[in-house]
Amino acid sequence: MYKIYSRPRIRMxxxxxxxxxxxxxxxxxxxxxxLVILIIAFSTVKLILDAVLPIFDTLCENRAKSIATMISNxxxxxxxxxxxxxxxxxxEKDKNGNISMIKSNVIPINEIISDVANKxxxxxxxxxxxxxxxxxxxxxxx
Numbered sequence: 001m002y003k004i005y006s007r008p009r010i011r012m013x014x015x016x017x018x019x020x021x022x023x024x025x026x027x028x029x030x031x032x033x034x035l036v037i038l039i040i041a042f043s044t045v046k047l048i049l050d051a052v053l054p055i056f057d058t059l060c061e062n063r064a065k066s067i068a069t070m071i072s073n074x075x076x077x078x079x080x081x082x083x084x085x086x087x088x089x090x091x092e093k094d095k096n097g098n099i100s101m102i103k104s105n106v107i108p109i110n111e112i113i114s115d116v117a118n119k120x121x122x123x124x125x126x127x128x129x130x131x132x133x134x135x136x137x138x139x140x141x142x
Contacts, residue, residue: 063132068124075119079112088112 087108092101 060132063130067127067130068120071123071127072116072120075123076116079116079119083108083112 088105090103090105091099092103094100
């Protein structure tokens with residue numbers, strides 16, 4: 001009761017000869033289908049980007065304004081720490097000790113103005129590019 005092992009035969013698929021017209025029409029259908037799919041895909045991407053880009057622009061603009069405000073406040077505070085009120089203004093009093101005039105010293109005030117602007121620009125340059133993270137829930141605005 002021994003079994004003799006035999007390997008199954010290799011079966012070659014039947015080759016069906018199709019006419020050239022039929023083969024060309026199938027290729028044409030496949031190409032048309034692919035073209036339609038690509039057009040639909042690109043149109044969908046374009047519509048989504050057109051809807052989402054204004055949201056990205058608004059969020060980036062708001063974040064940039066926030067960063068600029070923080071930097072300008074920090075730098076103005078840092079510069080003003082170096083100066084006193086007496087440097088900026090001169091108080092003149094009359095014979096009775098009443099204040100008759102307050103004169104501003106223009107040179108130190110102009111130095112402060114230019115120093116603040118320079119410090120702000122330096123800090124913005126030092127920060128470089130910042131990543132702005134956008135939560136997916138914000139995309140529901142549109």
